[in-house]
Amino acid sequence: MMPTTPRSRRTVLRAGLVAGAALTATGTLTGPALGAVPTRSSAPGSAAPGDPFGLGVASGEPDASSVVLWTRLASDPTAEDGLGGLGDRSTDVEWEVAEDERFSRVVRRGRVRTGPDDGHSVHVEAGGLAPQRDYWFRFRAGRAVSPAGRTRTAPPAAAMTPLTMCFTSCSQFEHGWFTAYRRLAEEHPDIVLHLGDYMYEYGKGGYDAPGGNVRDHAGPETTTLANYRQRYGQYHADTDLQAAHAAAPWLVVFDDHEVENNWAGNVRELPVDPPGDFAARKAAAFRAYWENMPLRAAQRPRGSSMRLYRRVPFGGLVTFHMLDTRQYRGDQPCDDEFGKDCPSRTDPARSLPGSAQERWIADGFAGSRARWDVLGQQVFFSQVDFTPGAGRGFNPDAWDGYPGSRDRVVDGWVAATERGRARNLVVLTGDVHAHWAADVKRRFDDPSSPVIGTELVSSSITSGGDGSEQKKETAATLAENPHVRFYNNRRGYVRTRFEAGTMTSEFKVVPYVKKPGAPVETRARFVTEDRRPGLTPA
Incomplete structure (x- = not known):
């Protein structure tokens, strides 16, 4: 997402201008238990200095028998060398998984070693777990014991177990307090999706x-x-x-700010600001991202390349297709100027996810057996014309900058439904720092085109500051785009409930982020019924 004062790299041009090894372990029930977990403050802010577990714990990538457990040791989280105050030392870290919060029924236990090559991070792929159940996990390094986290395994194949999922994006540390993360944790979701801009590079x-x-x-x-x-x-x-990470397993994908604003494939935002080799910057960013997220070894980057798109099924109810809309895209059209249009925008050869990922998406639809197919991705999928009246203007960084690519994804979905395979399409989106909800049409420029799916767009955790209920220009934008059903400019997240016959979506907001402790409020609620794409207010 562009900052408040956008910089166009094309404008500047015209003006003259990894290898972190995964720590994977199989559980064994040997050695002593870790002992009591120390009490930690729930007040907002930063963890106490000196605690090696001051960065908290997390889990992610659940399947029916395993989950990734994560922590990163740091006694000084903002040390300039990036090694968290631990320097070049290596540390043995014990971990355990239990069936209860008191850890009286430990089912898996092991030990791994971490050090500077891994950024002192730990990734444990804990296997041998039962499907569709809650577990608790923790770590120990020396005498220090981490806080406990809750995780949950996926249901067995074909199970139609209801699923509560929260998703969000865009947490700019400087713009406000992360209260919305804590409110998200209090929802007690089964899984959390973070759709990018987890941190900002500025x-x-x-x-x-x-x-x-x-x-x-x-x-x-x-x-x-x-x-x-x-x-x-x-x-x-x-x-x-930390509270949000400890509440449930996460599925994550990056967007632009985990590297730099509005990067596209091998093209950086600005040609010389900051100076340096962009491939080297990407390699550093990808390595740090993997070190700091609960990702499997399969997602470990190789230099400036990282295979982040993947499918994560939850029984027969939901399949999450997690997309990467940054690494493989062509450069943005129209000089990357928001609200512009130009002939190159509609070149059908241009792709947002890249041709290989487009085929992967279509193959996933063609082979789907899920009740709900969910695209977890970063930028606005539905068309949004931002120019009221005559003329048109789009966001070239979103799918509107690559409409031929969007048409191919949509056509792949329609072909799969016609063969009786795919059934309900849901697109989840971040990036734009506001809540939106839209009906996905097969062709947005055709008023008679059918609705074929539902798009839910989460606002930011903090990016953009407190926000407002509406922006003054919003009414004109909504009138230009009748398929857009809802808009709100507060910060927050979206809570969804998947069941066999319905998906219920609730748009949650906090009224302020410039001071801590905001309450959470529901601004809109929609229901989408099985085989009836689109949004019905509830």
């Missing part, structure tokens, strides 16, 4: 919220591995974010 004051920032980034703009590790350390030290 140095202190490089991206100001309206009315000013309330916190400062540590360190300069992130360009090196040490910079990215330091920035993730600062974000992970936030106790509201």
Whole structure:
């Protein structure tokens, strides 16, 4: 998402201008239990200095028999070398998984070793678990014991177990407090999806919220591995974010700010600002991202390449198709100027996810046996004309910058439904710092075109500051786009409930983020019925 004062790299041009090894372990019930878990404050802010588990714990990538357990050791989260105050030392870390919160019924236990090559991070792929049940996990390093986290395995294949899922995006540390993460944790979801812009790359004051920032980034703009590790350390030290990670397993994908604003494939935002090799910057960013997320070894980056798109099934009810809309895209059209249109935008050869990923999406639809197929992705999928009246203007960084690519994805979906395979399409989106809901049409320029799916767009956790209920220009935009059913400019997240016959979506907001402790409120509620795509207010 572009900052408040956007920089167009094309405008500047015209003006003259990894290898982190996964720590994977099979569980064995040997050795002593870890002992009592110390009590930690639930107040917002940063964890206490000196605690090696001050970055919290997380889990992710659940299937019916395993889950990834994550932590990263750091006694000084914002150390300039990115190593969290632990330097070059290596550490043995014990872990255990239990059936109860008191850890009286431990079912898996093991030990791994981490050090500077991994950014002192730990990734355990804990297997041998039962499907469709809650577990609790924790770690120990020396005498220090981590807080406990809750995780949950997926149901067995074909099970239609209802699923509560929350999703969100865009948490700019400087723009506000992460209260929405804590409110999300209080929903007790079965799974959380984060759709990108987990952290922001700017140095202190490089991206100001309206009315000013309330916190400062540590360190300069992130360009090196040490910079990215330091920035993730600062974000992970936030106790509201830790609460969300400890509440449920996560599925994550990055967007642009985990590297730099509006990057596209091998094309950076600006040609010389900041200086340096872009491939090296991407390699550092990908490595730090993997180190700091509960991802499997299969997602470990190889230099400046990272296979992030993947499918995660939850029984027979939901399949999550997690997309990567950054690494393989062509450069944005129309000089990447928001609200513009140009002939190159409609070139059908251009692709947002890349041709290989487009085929992978179509293959997933063609082989689907899920009741709900969910695309977890980053940028607005539905068409949005931002120019009222005559003329048209689009966001070239979204799917509107690549409409031929969108048409191929939609046609793949329609072909699968005609063969009786795919059934309900749901697109989840982040990026735009506001809540939106839209009916996905087969062809947006054809008023008679049928609705073939549902798009839910989550607002940001903090990006954009407190926000407002509406923007003054919104009414004209909505009138231009009748398939858009809802808009709200507060911060927050979306809570969804998947059942065999319905998907219920609730748009949650916090009224402010520039001070901590905001309550959560529901701004809209919709129901989507099985085989009846689109949104019905509830």
